[in-house]
Amino acid sequence: MEETEKEVQTPKKSSKTRKWVRGIVWASWLIVLGGFLSIYFIVHAISVDMNGLFGGLPSxxxxxxxxxxxxxxxxxxxxxxxxxxxxxxxxxxxxxxxxxxxxxxxxxxxxxxxxxxxxxxxxxxxxxxxxxxxxxxxxxxxxxxxxxxxxxxxxxxxxxxxxxxxxxxxxxxxxxxxxxxxxxxxxxxxxxxxxxxxxxxxxxxxxxxxxxxxxxxxxxxxxxxxxxxxxxxxxxxxxxxxxxxxxxxxxxxxxxxxxxxxxxxxxxxxxxxxxxxxxxxxxxxxxxxxxxxxxxxxxxxxxxxxxxxxxxxxxWLMKWAKNNGIDLWEDGIKIYTTIDSRMQTLAEKALDDHMKALQAKFNHSWDGHNPWIDEKGKEIPNFIENQIKRTHAYRALVKEFGASSDSVDYYLNVKHPMTVFSWQGDVDTLMSTMDSLRYYKRFLQAGFMAMDPHNGYVKAWVGGINYDHFKYDHVMQGKRQPGSTFKPMVYGTAIENGYSPCYQVKDMPYTFQLPKGSTKPTWTPQNADGKFTGENMTLRQAMAKSVNSITAFVMDKVGPRQVVDFASRLGIDIPKSQAVPALALGIADVSVYELVGAYGTFVNKGVYVRPNFITRIEDKFGNVIQEFPPQTKEAISEETAYLMVYMLRGAAEEQGGTAVGLSWELKHNNEIGGKTGTTQNASDGWFMGVTKDLICGTWVGGDSRSIHFKNWYQGQGARTARPIYDKFMRDVYKDESLGITKGAFERPSKPLSTEIDCDVLNSAIYHQEEETPQAETDSTATVAPPKPKLEELDSDDIL
Incomplete structure (x- = not known):
């Protein structure tokens, strides 16, 4: 009976189990189907957003x-x-x-x-x-x-x-x-x-x-x-x-x-x-x-x-991008510049190598004393205390606590960890804000730019000694007094007015009568060494040796306003208020960028080319948005330009010229011109170098105008700025892939209207005077050529 009951009950249990399993399966499928349908409707609802209920989707x-x-x-x-x-x-x-x-x-x-x-x-x-x-x-x-x-x-x-x-x-x-x-x-x-x-x-x-x-x-x-x-x-x-x-x-x-x-x-x-x-x-x-x-x-x-x-x-790029509806920071444009990476590397190395050594000399010359001095050579009191007021840190503290609060002085002098620049590498140290300003003010700065004079393409640009720590650009942003590097503007004006490079003037004191109301009634510019030789010099010799007295004579003959006009045509904008006799010695602030463009005009046959740093800009797909051809204008005549190149060559060719000290390997089988510049108390040192392929400008000086070398001899441009150019050009000539070669400047297409062989010209004038002794002559100009000097003179002008 038990077995029979068992046999009867088994099919009933099996049937119930199958029904239960089928129910679970159907329920699961319904749940899955319902889930997918729910997701479908949710997705649809999100897609149409239903009046902002879900926040929308990208268009x-x-x-x-x-x-x-x-x-x-x-x-x-x-x-x-x-x-x-x-x-x-x-x-x-x-x-x-x-x-x-x-x-x-x-x-x-x-x-x-x-x-x-x-x-x-x-x-x-x-x-x-x-x-x-x-x-x-x-x-x-x-x-x-x-x-x-x-x-x-x-x-x-x-x-x-x-x-x-x-x-x-x-x-x-x-x-x-x-x-x-x-x-x-x-x-x-x-x-x-x-x-x-x-x-x-x-x-x-x-x-x-x-x-x-x-x-x-x-x-x-x-x-x-x-x-x-x-x-x-x-x-x-x-x-x-x-x-x-x-x-x-x-x-x-x-x-x-x-x-x-x-x-x-x-x-x-x-x-x-x-x-x-x-x-x-x-x-x-x-x-x-x-x-x-x-x-x-x-x-x-x-x-x-x-x-x-x-x-x-x-x-400039931000302005261009705004005008063209482009976001410079997000749109992925490609900007193609004129910079040559190989020359840029050489320029950065030349500047670094020289400035590292120069800084050591500068520090040694002051021997722990502060380099900020006045016109009498005395240290400027409260110099750092006054300089700190120009900093962001000071302004932030004043905004928080008030200018008269003791907290400003307290926090400016609290030491905290910082990483500072040194020529041996970055140094982790403890310094206050005042300490760091005092430390950084001792560093010399520099600016260097090289440009192709024929198309204005900027090939190298070094605006300072270390961008991580010193953001200020000393090529375009910074402007300082150029000293004697401005003199070619004076002599160029004279050449344009008919003066010959062979025109002779005596090195003697020249006095200007100043307008009423001036602090002094007259002004007599001094030469670099404070002496006047009384010798007769050609204009070429005078510019080569950077003789202030003769530059002053030329300025008086052509007038400051004509010099300002001449400089303006060459890309140097000078306020009319500075059209004064002292402009002859370079009192108007200019940038390396401006001077390089101006000197390029001489090599480019009188055509001024604005220094150009961008050739084209493309979008992220490689399509050209805009191209930037050179911007040119006729500034001076081809003859005036070439005569000025000849004048500039005098610095490297005339006895006592301020570029005679350039390396022999630069001058050998090569025509090269230059001009040094040094301002008062040697706060600014300059050198401009010109060859047929490149125009280069170099500036060296303190972060502030009150920072000088201890003596003028150490701080003149021939020692502070010229070595950077020298090193750069030697390295450039060694790299044949750059295509920069030695050679002569291109001669004018027409014969010159004036003689530039001064020995021939002076001989002709001598014989003419013997035949007509009663002829009138300029009391300040003579015809006898000066005696050659055997020693090299690296002197320059002072203001």
Whole structure:
């Protein structure tokens, strides 16, 4: 009976079990179907937004042209990247140029089904659901690369796309949960739309170009440069794996800050590449034990080649960009400059080498005393206390505490850790704000610029001794008194008015009658050594030796207003109020930039070419937006220009000329001209050098005009500025690839109307005077040539 009952009851239990299983299956399918239908309607609702309930989505236009804040790049004439302008440091790389190592590491680790799905990977979603919810194991977020790209491009988690539904939820926990759910739905929608509009290769390239890697590096190219100092295409397997490992958590897995943690993550990526067949077991075993070898250098606007140049032209670029509806910091334009990276490197080295040695001499000459002195050679009292009032730190303290508060003085003198510049390298130390100002004021500064005189292309630009610590540009931004380097404007005016380079004047005191109301009734300029030789000199000799008395004579003959007009035509703007006799000795402030442009006119046959630093600008796709041809104007006659070149050559060819001290290797088989300049108390030293191919200007001086060498002999331009030019030009001639060669200046197309062989001219005048002794002559001009001096004289003028 028991067996019979058992047999009867079994089918009933089996039937109930089957019904229960079928119910569970149907319920599960209904739940899944209901879930998908719910998600469909939610997605639809989010897509249409329902009056701002969900915060909206990117427009179709923005999806077609996603904006990704590209750095604008600035290039040298020979194709070298000089630097960037950016808010977000990012450089685009097309898919075909991407490193295969990076692509394999990324896909294997982040989205192995990337080339198969349409923006959403349901396989990964199920994996995440099972591992995270059921097994309670970490399994990642299940986001595809397309979804991650959507988040990177459109800030889906920011306030821009937050709707009223989320904003009106009071409970913080519920609000965050709802917001996260809506955000994930939006990323799904955008991912699918991106998949419809772009190819898989384009999506992968966009992803690698936008993802952050830490250390202010966005995109694979900048990351490769930042961490390994190489192009991304040159990354080896372990380097590519390291950068892919950084992607999800740049701070946590930074190879710079957490090398061990980064190495473990890298090995995990290598393991994924092994699992998907992109590495062999032998390769994996050999790579996983290697250390991470960084060549770390975080990019910023202070780094790169020619930082003074890039900063100096930035205002011009910003104005141009604004006028053309372009964002310099985000639109990824490419700016092609005239700078030659090879010459720039030579210029920076020449300036650094000389200034390091010159600073040591300067410090030794003062032997611990302060170099800020007055006209009587006495230290200026309260110099630093007055200078500190010009600083941002002082103004900030005054704003916070008030000008009369003791707190201002207290905080200015509180010591705190800082890194300061030295010629032996940066030094970490403890200093107060007052200490640092006192320390930095002792450093000499410099500016150097080289230009092609024929097209105005600026080839090298060094605006100071170290851009990290001294931002002020001494090429264009800084203006100082040029001293004798302005004298060619005076002599050029005379040549234009018919004076010959052979015209002779006696070196003797020359006195100007000053207008009523002046502090003194007369002014008699002194020569550099305070002496007058009484010798007769040609204008060429006088300019070569920088004789003040003869320059003053010439100024009186041509008049200050004509000199101002002449200088203006050569690109030097001088206020009319400074059209006074003392202008002959260079009292009007000018920049290196202006002087180089002016001297270039002499070599360019009288045609002034505005110094040009940009040739063209392209958009991020390589389309030319605008080209910038040289800006020229006829300034002086071809004959006047050549006669001035001949005059400038006198500094290197005449006995006692201030450029005679140039290296023999520069002058050998070469026509070269120059002009030194030194202002009062040797606060400014200048040298201008001219050859057929290059015009160069150099300035050296203190940060403030009150900072001088202890004596004028040490601070004259022949010793402070000329050596920089000398070193630069020697190195330029050694590099044959630059195309800068020695040779003669181009002669005028027509015969000269005046004789420049002074010996022949003087002989003719002598014989003419013997035949007609009663002829009238200028009382200050004679015909006998001066006796040659055997010693070299590197003296210059003082104000």
């Amino acid at each position: 179709y236009k923005s999806l077609e042209n996603p904006k990704n804040d590209l750095s604008s790049e600035i290039y040298s004439a020979d194709g070298k990247l000089l630097g960037k302008y950016f808010r977000t440091n990012r450089t685009n790389v097309p898919y075909d140029s991407l490193s295969p190592n990076v692509i394999h590491a990324l896909v294997d680790t982040e989205d192995d089904s990337f080339f198969d799905h349409s923006g959403i990977s349901f396989k990964d979603l199920i994996r995440v659901g099972v591992k995270s919810i059921i097994l309670r194991q970490g399994a990642g977020g299940g986001s595809t690369l397309s979804q991650q790209l959507a988040k990177n491009l459109y800030s889906t988690r920011g306030d821009e796309f937050e709707g009223s539904l989320v904003k009106n939820i009071g409970n913080r926990t519920i609000r965050r949960g709802v917001d996260l759910f809506i955000v994930k739905m939006k990323e799904w929608i955008i991912a699918v739309q991106l998949e419809r509009r772009f190819t898989k290769k384009e999506i992968l390239a966009m992803y690698l170009n936008t993802v952050p890697y830490g250390s202010n590096a966005f995109g694979i190219q900048v990351a490769a440069k930042t961490f390994f100092n190489k192009d991304q295409k040159d990354l080896n397997v372990q380097e590519a794996a390291t950068l892919v490992g950084v992607i999800n958590a740049p701070t946590r897995y930074s190879p710079k800050n957490h090398p061990k943690r980064s190495q473990n993550k890298r090995n995990m990526v290598l393991g994924q590449m092994l699992a998907y067949g992109d590495l062999t077991q032998a390769q994996f075993d050999s790579l996983k034990v290697l250390p991470i070898e960084l060549q770390y250098k975080m990019d910023n606007n202070n780094h790169g080649m020619a930082p003074y140049f890039r900063n100096a032209i930035r205002p």
